[in-house]
Amino acid sequence: MSQEIWRNKTESISSLDRLARNTLTMDLPEARNCREAREQSRKEMHVLNEKLASQLEKVSILLLLLLLLYNYCFITIN
Known part of the structure; x- marks a missing residue:
């Protein structure tokens, strides 16, 4: 595997790791705030x-x- 492909894969994995860590933290x-905002948005959309x-x-x-x-006027005129 070329170095560039390997680097892209490792960068992709590290960004997923970062996302997972941010989610867990x-x-x-x-x-709760996120869920409440989503529920409020859903209610507003409804x-x-x-x-x-x-x-x-x-x-x-x-x-x-x-x-x-229109039909009434057309019939009465003709």
């Missing part, structure tokens, strides 16, 4: 998703009403 309050669904439903109703109005 994260204390309990940090882990609320935003519900608002978007509501808006899309309103738009589809308005489009249907517009189509009905």
Whole structure:
């Protein structure tokens, strides 16, 4: 194996080791804060998703009403 390939593999392994050590050294309050932030973000996304669904439903109703109005006007004119 060439020296460059060997060096890349060892650098990759050392970066994984560093990541594992950082993860293991994260204390309990940090882990809780991280989880709480993730849960809060999930709740916010759920609320935003519900608002978007509501808006899309309103738009589809308005489009249907517009189509009905157009058809009514077209039929009464002709």
